[in-house]
Amino acid sequence: xxxxxxxxxxxxxxxxxxxxxxxxxxxxxxxxxxxxxxxxxxxxxxxxxxxxxxxxxxxxxxxxxxxxxxxxxxxxxxxxxxxxxxxxxxxxxxxxxxxxxxxxxxxxxxxxxxxxxxxxxxxxxxxxxxxxxxxxxxxxxxxxxxxxxxxxxxxxxxxxxxxxxxxxxxxxxxxxxxxxxxxxxxxxxxxxxxxxxxxxxxxxxxxxxxxxxxxxxxxxxxxxxxxxxxxxxxxxxxxxxxxxxxxxxxxxxxxx
Amino acid sequence: xxxxxxxxxxxxxxxxxxxxxxxxxxxxxxxxxxxxxxxxxxxxxxxxxxxxxxxxxxxxxxxxxxxxxxxxxxxxxxxxxxxxxxxxxxxxxxxxxxxxxxxxxxxxxxxxxxxxxxxxxxxxxxxxxxxxxxxxxxxxxxxxxxxxxxxxxxxxxxxxxxxxxxxxxxxxxxxxxxxxxxxxxxxxxxxxxxxxxxxxxxxxxxxxxxxxxxxxxxxxxxxxxxxxxxxxxxxxxxxxxxxx
Numbered sequence: 001x002x003x004x005x006x007x008x009x010x011x012x013x014x015x016x017x018x019x020x021x022x023x024x025x026x027x028x029x030x031x032x033x034x035x036x037x038x039x040x041x042x043x044x045x046x047x048x049x050x051x052x053x054x055x056x057x058x059x060x061x062x063x064x065x066x067x068x069x070x071x072x073x074x075x076x077x078x079x080x081x082x083x084x085x086x087x088x089x090x091x092x093x094x095x096x097x098x099x100x101x102x103x104x105x106x107x108x109x110x111x112x113x114x115x116x117x118x119x120x121x122x123x124x125x126x127x128x129x130x131x132x133x134x135x136x137x138x139x140x141x142x143x144x145x146x147x148x149x150x151x152x153x154x155x156x157x158x159x160x161x162x163x164x165x166x167x168x169x170x171x172x173x174x175x176x177x178x179x180x181x182x183x184x185x186x187x188x189x190x191x192x193x194x195x196x197x198x199x200x201x202x203x204x205x206x207x208x209x210x211x212x213x214x215x216x217x218x219x220x221x222x223x224x225x226x227x228x229x230x231x232x233x234x235x236x237x238x239x240x241x242x243x244x245x246x247x248x249x250x251x252x253x254x255x256x
Numbered sequence: 257x258x259x260x261x262x263x264x265x266x267x268x269x270x271x272x273x274x275x276x277x278x279x280x281x282x283x284x285x286x287x288x289x290x291x292x293x294x295x296x297x298x299x300x301x302x303x304x305x306x307x308x309x310x311x312x313x314x315x316x317x318x319x320x321x322x323x324x325x326x327x328x329x330x331x332x333x334x335x336x337x338x339x340x341x342x343x344x345x346x347x348x349x350x351x352x353x354x355x356x357x358x359x360x361x362x363x364x365x366x367x368x369x370x371x372x373x374x375x376x377x378x379x380x381x382x383x384x385x386x387x388x389x390x391x392x393x394x395x396x397x398x399x400x401x402x403x404x405x406x407x408x409x410x411x412x413x414x415x416x417x418x419x420x421x422x423x424x425x426x427x428x429x430x431x432x433x434x435x436x437x438x439x440x441x442x443x444x445x446x447x448x449x450x451x452x453x454x455x456x457x458x459x460x461x462x463x464x465x466x467x468x469x470x471x472x473x474x475x476x477x478x479x480x481x482x483x484x485x486x487x488x489x490x491x492x493x494x495x496x497x498x499x500x
Contacts, residue, residue, distance in 0.1 A: 136352075136389075137351060137391075138350075138351030138352045138355065138391065141351065158350065158351050159349065161351055161391075162348075162349055162350065162351060162391070162392065162393070163349075165393040166345050166393065208345070208346060211341065211343070211346040212346055212347075212349050214306065214311045214341075214346075215339075215341055215346050215347045215349065216349065216359075217311060217334070218309050218311060218334055218337075218338075218339040219334070219338075219359055219360040219363060219407065219408070219411060220331060220334050220335065220360055220363030220364060220411070221359075221363060222331070222363065226362045226363065227350075227355060227358075227362070228354070228355060228358040228362055228368070228371055228372075
């Protein structure tokens with residue numbers, strides 16, 4: 001069965017792909033922290049961050065169109081939350097409209113909140129897309145799994161990553177089997193069949209989980225999860241992180 | 257004299273829904289022997305396998321390498337018995353092939369160097385070293401099947417238990433697998449419908465049907481007994497069908 005993978009460019013041979021995943025993860029968190037603490041009025045700083053990010057995307061050899069297309073996913077969510085703020089936030093009025101009895105005013109403070117939310121969330125999304133596209137998902141999980149408190153989350157994510165495709169295969173096969181026999185029948189009947197399929201899929205997933213647990217026990221699983229970590233941190237990785245933090249600091253304080 | 261490595265006496269097991277899956281099963285497996293367990297669908301083969309390393313616990317006595325099947329011996333028994341499940345997707349649960357093969361050795365508390373060496377060796381044996389860093393969902397069914405065997409051989413078990421090893425494999429994959437299983441020198445217990453595989457790999461056969469042990473004997477005695485096989489939903493394998 002065909003699957004699209006979200007780490008499809010992780011095999012690119014580039015400077016960014018070769019970096020240690022932990023360094024990439026730390027750099028991404030640093031980038032987001034800088035974003036959060038940059039005031040919305042520092043437009044030049046945001047431009048600087050965007051240029052830095054775009055250069056890293058170019059260095060990673062990930063097609064820019066792929067990154068931009070993927071980043072569009074976040075825009076509707078942010079707009080949904082922030083689009084009405086300019087109309088409701090009190091402050092200096094920069095535009096006013098009236099439609100019959102309805103009067104709409106746009107405040108400067110509101111526009112700044114909208115810009116702030118849009119710019120920060122979009123740049124954060126670009127950064128996350130670069131991180132997840134240039135790193136193998138399994139390595140990314142290991143890089144997050146540095147602290148015991150995160151191990152449960154990474155274990156759940158690792159199982160999800162493994163079985164999402166298996167469940168997707170099962171769903172596709174069930175769908176094909178349904179369509180192969182779907183000759184006529186009312187829309188209501190088809191909807192009912194879909195509901196039954198969802199139920200069967202859940203039961204199948206549950207039964208599979210039981211088998212997976214048995215397979216784990218048969219290979220000595222005692223309740224605690226241990227993974228093999230063979231990643232090395234080179235001086236090149238440290239150098240990248242230092243340069244990255246220095247450039248970010250430079251942008252933050254020079255481009256006010 | 258060859259030593260008994262598995263001793264099962266009067267084993268009974270029923271599933272929670274009341275279905276009786278095993279009924280008074282008793283047999284031995286000897287060291288370095290290859291035992292085939294054959295029978296129609298629903299005969300109880302897979303249920304019996306889950307008993308061999310304590311994943312299911314029925315009524316009766318099971319001894320593995322002299323160890324009684326009880327809670328205190330469970331981890332020691334699971335080190336000795338390597339179980340290969342029928343569906344590779346149930347057995348390959350880690351994000352990459354390497355991590356999956358390393359899962360058992362890490363649980364055995366081997367050092368990093370030992371884990372790397374064992375995993376590399378196990379993957380080399382099944383010619384799958386080049387896919388070590390890939391995710392299981394990128395592989396074909398045949399490749400996944402080979403890797404499931406590597407996940408178990410990496411733990412260096414004394415007994416290798418294989419459930420339907422050749423099911424859903426293409427002819428070449430099946431041939432390669434048979435060759436590989438034949439080369440493994442540990443004690444093997446193989447449950448299958450593929451009687452040609454049994455004829456090729458096994459020394460002795462146990463026939464199960466409806467949860468009961470019908471008979472046990474040499475490969476030729478059982479596989480050439482047309483009436484016995486047909487009574488229990490099986491057929492004389494093609495390779496033996498022309499024998500007098």
